[in-house]
Amino acid sequence: MALSLLMFTGGSQFAFVGIIANGLGAAPAAIAASSMLGIRNGLYALELTHLLGVRGARRVAAAHLTIDESTAVAVAQREERTSRLGFWLTGLTVFVLWNLTTLAGALIGNLIGDPRTYGLDAAACAAFTALLWPRLRSRDAVAIAVLGAVVAVVLSPTMPPGIPVVAAAAACLLAWRSPKAARP
Incomplete structure (x- = not known):
């Protein structure tokens, strides 16, 4: 519950929990991976x-509610007033529902049995793929995504949990930031 209340960004939470589940020794990698995924919220x-034009405590609240969904609704509106309304309604609704379902999972989650028997371990991978797929519109974007996948797959058998994800993200960031002329 604390993680859902304080780290209100699903991708970062899934990355953090997925890595930290392998032991507290993976905490630095879990923090790094979840932080890298959360960077997009800062860009939003x-x-x-x-x-939004918010100040003071409302600015802190707006920062906490800046997620994919609230940003998408806000920027899709034509008028500033409806953009602001859309941001707040979406952010607050997702926040409340996210935390209510987290609570429900904490209270009755054991009743569904072991999620691994349902193949839910692939759900996070599918969610990340769904987020990535629409962004693969150029050859550069595809090349960077393939680079990240290769780095993660190559390092996974030999590195501690979480390190391949961090290394893949770093490789992608370096490839993205490199000058266009340096790319093949």
């Missing part, structure tokens, strides 16, 4: 700063 916040 840059876009929303002027649109």
Whole structure:
């Protein structure tokens, strides 16, 4: 519950829990992986700063509610008023429902049995693939995604849990930041 209340970004939570489940020794990798996934929310916040025009405590609340869904609804509106309303309604609704379902899972989750028997371990991978797929519109984007996958697959058998994810993210970031002329 604390993680859902304090780290309100699903991808970061899934990455953190998935890595930390392998032991507390993986905590640095879990923190790094979840932070890298959370960086996109900071980029969203840059876009929303002027649109929302919030200050003080409302700015802290807006930062906490800046997620994929609230940003998408806010930027899809044509008028500033409806953008702000859409941001707050979406952010608050997702936050409340996310935390209520987390509570429900904590209270009755054991009744469904072992999630591994249902193949749910692939759900996080499928979710990340669904987030990535629409962004693969250029050859550069595809090349960077393939680079990340190769790095993660190659390192997985020999590295501690979480390190392949961090290394793959670092490789992707370096490839993305490198000058266009340096790319094959």
